[in-house]
Amino acid sequence: MTSINKTSNNELKKIIREFRETAPDVYMPGISVDSVIFGFHDDKLKVLLSQVGDPPSFGLPGGFVRKDEDLDDAALRILQERTGFENIYLEQFYTSGKKDRSNGKMLKDLMEKVIGKMPESSWFMQRFVSVCYYALIDDTKVKPSAEVIFGEFKWFDINRVPKLIFDHNLIIKKALATLQSDLDNKLVGSNLMSETFTMNELQRLYEAVYQEKLVRTNFQRKMLGLGVLERLDKQYNGKSHKAPFLYRFSKAKRKTYHRSP
Amino acid sequence: MTSINKTSNNELKKIIREFRETAPDVYMPGISVDSVIFGFHDDKLKVLLSQVGDPPSFGLPGGFVRKDEDLDDAALRILQERTGFENIYLEQFYTSGKKDRSNGKMLKDLMEKVIGKMPESSWFMQRFVSVCYYALIDDTKVKPSAEVIFGEFKWFDINRVPKLIFDHNLIIKKALATLQSDLDNKLVGSNLMSETFTMNELQRLYEAVYQEKLVRTNFQRKMLGLGVLERLDKQYNGKSHKAPFLYRFSKAKRKTYHRSP
């Protein structure tokens, strides 16, 4: 992993200075967007974090909303700009607005570590309310493009997220809770699984999200019963046992339920 | 119901002019808060709307966030200021941020109907992102205090909400969907039921929220099984049949579930 210092050259500083000067004209004041990007690797649920500052700390990938841009579009654009990833289904789940959640000084300090002194009255000094989104990503598809302003990315095991900037730890916690409620529906149309997968892979994802072991046979029955899986050919993977079927999420509309008695 | 005209006296105009002038210093730019207040009356789910302008149209009760105020606190304060209702459990459920959801002109026009011409560059002309909350209210307790700037309140049947200002119809739709998902948990600690209630009253609330009939006996079994109800004395109400028990939501912590297989 490259330290932020290696990319802090003059070119970068110029870009940042430009950004600092044009930001107040281009972006809405006081509103930022942050995204919790979940991935799944090595049977663990992961979250994509962005390195900032030196010594490095980490935070959610985020950015600002253009004055003529829908919130949802801003979230997509920022994710695309920073990770290179496109066609992601992002879902808004929370807006963080405690008055001192980002006391401005933090952001300003961060910026100053990269580009040096900034005026007290900086646009970045203001209070920000952050609208938060989450996405489920098949992380074999994510190619985090070295990001211009804040540095690079790293996947963290959901259980080993360090102390993050601002209130981003809290935001991740809320995102996980949102994910856990009704994962069945959220997976469909998400990008968390690769296009095709085995039942075993799907089960391990559930186990990672809910952080508990599930009974294989019953899990299979349940998943098939949801009516969202399409069975494809078997997958001969060279292992010395019966080959599993491959599945994919079918496009067909599924039944909906609610929990009324 | 009093028309806005009757309250549009000089006193009011002065207050509004003052508000208009101090707003940019006091409030965060570009962020508003709106609340969907659900009530239950005549076996119908209702929503509390505020009359604005003349000819009157309706909208959600809302307001702005002080620069030194938590988002959640702002929602509470605004609700308190406008309805007089205190100690409400408000839950944030959505942030509305389409670029043209409140194209500024709408808000400015509304203000101008009340206080006359405003400058093009008005603070109110800017784009607003609205953070939305909902609450469940026992509407026998709500005493909508005649509200200063925008007029008065009216309860609307959830199925008979007129065309509202901005994107408030959409916001109410989202609020109802949020309410419907997992009502069991949302009721506890809410203010929607009165302190004590009969099983029948509770059932009628469920039927209003889910918009469907439920089977009495199974409903009762289900509710009792949740372990959140405390059975009190019987309620002798003069009706010529067996008196029902009264219940209240018990403080005791309840079991939590998740929907994993």
Add this chain to the structure above:
DNA sequence: ATCTATTGTATCATTTTGATACAATAATAA
């Protein structure tokens, strides 16, 4: 051919849910 690890399905017990029956009872009418 036999063994091993894993997969797909079946089966039985338990729990939850849906539908229905029925006894209890508070006021009213006879």
Add this chain to the structure above:
DNA sequence: TTATTATTGTATCAAAATGATACAATAGAT
């Protein structure tokens, strides 16, 4: 006083969903 009525609380049976376990099928290794 007794029968009537509407509603309530609980029981019961069937159907569906879930939990636990058994077992045959099979792709490759031995």
